[in-house]
Amino acid sequence: MERIGEYLVRRLVGEGGMGKVYEAEERLSKRRVALKVLRPELARSEEGRRLFLNEMTILASLDHPNIVRALSCSEIDGELVMALEFLSGRTLRDTLTDRGRLPWAEAVGIAAQIVAGLGAAHAQQPPIVHRDLKPENVIVLPDGSVKVMDFGIAKVLEALSKNTTHSVGTLQYMSPEQIDATGIDARSDLYSLGLVLYEMLSGRAPFESLSPRELLNQQCTTAPPPLPDEVRQDVPRGVERLVFALLEKQPDARPASAAAVLAVLDDFRTDAPVRGSTLVAVAPARTGGTEVPGVTPVATASRPKKDSRPRIADTIGLVERAAGPRTIGALWAALLIIGLTVAAGAATYALRTQPTQARP
Secondary structure, rough: OEEEEOOOEEEEEEEOOEEEEEEEEOOOOOOEEEEEEEEEHHHHHHHHHHHHHHHHHHHHOOOOOOOEEEEEEEEEEEEEEEEEEEEOOOHEEEEHHHHOOOOHHHHHHHHHHHHHEEEEEEHOOOOOOOOOHHHEEEEEEHHHHHEEEEOOHHHHHHHOOOOOOOOOOOHHOOOHHHHHHHOOOOHHHHHHHHHHHHHHHHHHOOOOOOHHHHHHHHHHOOOOOOHHHHHOOOOOOOHHHHHHHHOOOOOHHOHHHHHHHHHHOOOOOOOOOOOOOEEOOOOOOOOOOOOOOOOEEEEOOOOOOOOOOOOOHHHHHHHHHHHHHOOOOOHHHHHHHHHHHHHHHHHHHHOOOOOOOOOO
C-alpha cells in the first residue's frame, strides 16, 4: 500500500486542476481522511510553500457546520498536502447535472447554508474570502446538509500564477472586480453566490459563452437576463430581487454582508437549520462517481419535522399591499351610512324631549 507521510493511501478519489485527492488512513489513529496533494509546480518556490502553509493553518481553525474543514497541512517529500476528513456526498454540480433546475424552496435552503459558511469565513480576522465559489466546490450530503470546500486555495494559486500556467478561479463564477483585479473582499463571494443561486433556480448559468473573452465581457458589463417565465411564476418576489441584488456589477450595490443575505433567505426557508449538531468536515470527490469527499455526521442532533408545504408569504409583497390604499365593499358602506343616520336621529330626539326650565 502506497504511503504519503503518516498516511496509508487506499485509492485515488479524484484529479483536477489543483492536484489529486486520495482516500487514505492515518497510520496511528486509523482515521479515514481525504488527502489533497497539490500539483508539483505549486511547491517549487519557497514563497509558494510558505503561503500555502500559512493559509491552510488559518483554514484549519474554521469550525462551522457548513464548511469542509481542513484537519492539517504539511509539506511531505516536497509535495504540499492537505488532510481533510473524508465524507460521502455529491457536489452541487452533480445534482444540477442530474436534475436541472431545483424547486425554489430547495435552492433557497442550499443557498442559505452556503452563505452561512461564507459568513463564518468572512468573520475571521483577517477575513477569509473563498474566491472560487462554484457548484463544484459545494457538497450536498444525503441528509440535505451542505458544505463549502476549498476556501483559500484560489488565493494561493493567484499568488503563484506568475510562476505557473494554472488558471486561477473559474470564469463563469468570477466577480467583475476579480476579473479586473481591482480588489476583492467578501462581496466578491456574494456575487458568485448570486450566480450559483440563479443557476439553481433556472437550470443554467446567467452568463454562458464558448469564448473566454466574451464570457469575461458579460460578467463585467452585461446585465443578467431575467429568470425564465416558468420560474418567475413560482419564485417569491423577495427571492428574485435578492438574486439580482447579488449580481450587481458594483460591489457597493450588493448586500453588505453574508449576514444580510442570510437574513433575507431565512424568511423564505422551509427547511429547519440543524441546531446543536456536530458535523465533521471533508474532501473532494471522485470524478463521475457516486462518492465525493464530504462530511460524516457525528452525534448529529435529530432534525425536527417541519411542514413540507412551501411558504407562499412574500414579505416584500405583504409590505407593498399594506402600504396601498384601503377600500371597503358597497354593502359595508351602505350599512355604515344607515347606522350613522339612525344614531344622529336618536340623539336629536333625546335633546328635544328633555324638560325645559321655566324662564324668570
